[in-house]
Amino acid sequence: MSKFIVVSKYSFPLDAHIAKASLESEGIPAHIADEHTVNMQWLYSDAIGGVRLYVPEEFEIEAKAILALNFSADVDSVFEATPEHCPKCNGLDLINYTKGKKPAFIVFILLGFPLFFYQHGRKCKDCGWFKEM
Template sequence: MAERLVTIATFNELTEAHIVKGRLEAEGILCFLGDEHIVGVQPFYSVAVGGVKLKVTEGDVMEAKAILARIQEGSSQFDYDTVEMAPPMQEHVQPRTCPNCGSDNVAEEKYNKTVFSFSYLLLGFPVPFLSRKYKCYNCGHHWKDRK
């Protein structure tokens, strides 16, 4: 069964609500903002709708209020040792040299330009097809990545 959301704070400024929401999420508390889009589009409606509402699950109300109290009194310290860092993302490593001339002036061409151009002419919008080719700007050699 889903937990009920409880409003623990309201804000007249959207940016302030996002800052506090980010801090609670950094502490591991799942939270949501209510009426953020109304206030974002029409800031003068903030008073009419009751401001941006910061909502947390019922199980996290006490902990979230304690963190809010620490933030408001200015003595909030974040413990970076307890936060697990995400592993670094694996990036696609492009070849650094051209197999033809040995130059390092190469670039990856991610999309097939022929299909991209024809789809734009025929359909009115481009359809990106990935090609993963590389081009050497010194000798003009094209090649595919071998994996």
């Protein structure tokens, strides 16, 4: 029986499952740990080290090489991605952003459960513009 080792850590279980599927499609057995803990209490993800992806020790190098592959350019070329501009300042530095995350975290720490609704959207890092999605 071989020893299992951590080859990658993720903040969200979905990302870990995508990585696991990539490894298994190449014939590398993989196991995910702590996904249920993170699903139940997402605020604990960073505290416990995230969702961990394990593989047998003999597959470590090959697994890390597969996980390091970046297919972003291939996806962009298929969809011909064009850069998104901020409508307020015409900047290109837009990020995915969750509005209300910090207050919800503070209320969660004090009361044990979040009371706020979140707003997911895009935010301009240059001028602060936010658009809910």
